[in-house]
Amino acid sequence: MLDGRLVKTVTSDGYELQGFWIDMGGETAVFHSHGTAGDFYTHKFIDVIGGRVSGLGVSFLTANNRGHDVYAYLRRYVDGKVRWVQVGGAFERFEDCIFDIGGWLDFLEGQGVRKVVLQGHSLCQKLLYYQSLKCDRRVAGQIYISPGSDASYVYYSLGAERYREANIMVKRMVEEGRGEEMLPEELAIVCPMAALAYHGYMSEEGSGNLFPYHDPESPRWGALSGVEEPILIIFGGADRFIKPSVEAASRLFEEKGGGSKVEVRVVDGANHSFVGSEGALRDNS
Numbered sequence: 001m002l003d004g005r006l007v008k009t010v011t012s013d014g015y016e017l018q019g020f021w022i023d024m025g026g027e028t029a030v031f032h033s034h035g036t037a038g039d040f041y042t043h044k045f046i047d048v049i050g051g052r053v054s055g056l057g058v059s060f061l062t063a064n065n066r067g068h069d070v071y072a073y074l075r076r077y078v079d080g081k082v083r084w085v086q087v088g089g090a091f092e093r094f095e096d097c098i099f100d101i102g103g104w105l106d107f108l109e110g111q112g113v114r115k116v117v118l119q120g121h122s123l124c125q126k127l128l129y130y131q132s133l134k135c136d137r138r139v140a141g142q143i144y145i146s147p148g149s150d151a152s153y154v155y156y157s158l159g160a161e162r163y164r165e166a167n168i169m170v171k172r173m174v175e176e177g178r179g180e181e182m183l184p185e186e187l188a189i190v191c192p193m194a195a196l197a198y199h200g201y202m203s204e205e206g207s208g209n210l211f212p213y214h215d216p217e218s219p220r221w222g223a224l225s226g227v228e229e230p231i232l233i234i235f236g237g238a239d240r241f242i243k244p245s246v247e248a249a250s251r252l253f254e255e256k257g258g259g260s261k262v263e264v265r266v267v268d269g270a271n272h273s274f275v276g277s278e279g280a281l282r283d284n285s
Helices: 044-055 094-110 125-134 150-158 160-175 195-201 219-225 246-256 278-284
Strands: 005-010 016-022 028-033 059-063 073-078 081-086 115-121 139-145 231-236 262-267
Touching: 005 059, 005 094, 016 044, 016 073, 016 094, 028 044, 028 094, 044 059, 044 278, 059 094, 094 115, 094 125, 094 195, 115 125, 125 139, 125 219, 150 160, 160 195, 219 246, 231 246, 246 262, 262 278
Parallel strands: 028 059, 028 115, 115 139, 139 231, 231 262
Antiparallel strands: 005 016, 016 059, 073 081
């Protein structure tokens, strides 16, 4: 059982988010960000890593973003009043991760923290997107656990031609103001999803298509090479969501990462969420 407390923050655009904070004092903390339709507490590896980090005397925060769960109603404060807004993984606008990550970094700063290691699971593009735009000096490093490329997963699931057609359809829906319309089951690759959420990181043009495993020559890899702080990347060797393969993705991170600042580790036999391999993940992080 982790010894900490439930906390909340309000983002600069007014959304209230919850998390769990283990305060060990000092000026360094690890901040864990969940993946698509996830949350700050379900995966057992969060407890295991939180225990290891706090055992080393380093503070640990695991927290929700507005894309938690598939459907979620969040409090939003506007002009001193509270509105309930439906977001969750189905309706999340990828670019809004800027507000969520920034809000939690502000929370940590308010706790006396000066250096933060950003840790993400699966939808790690959010961390890279934030830091590539903000160059936040509070960020001392990044850890990507099972960094997925949802665009690549859809590409290999549908085939190149159907993927292209889907991207055109979804882009048109967003441009026509139909971003909150739900997509057909064929495109609900991760969870039920509206057009706006899909367009953000599953389409070729999406802001979150930053790890295009299906296109090694894509200029989108430039965001990774531009990061200055060290990055640790951990894959499960049996992760079926990494397409075309864990080996190919690992090579791309090593090639595109700009040298020694990127380290890639693979835990043999582990799946996307490290179920049953939590200890091995802990030992490699």
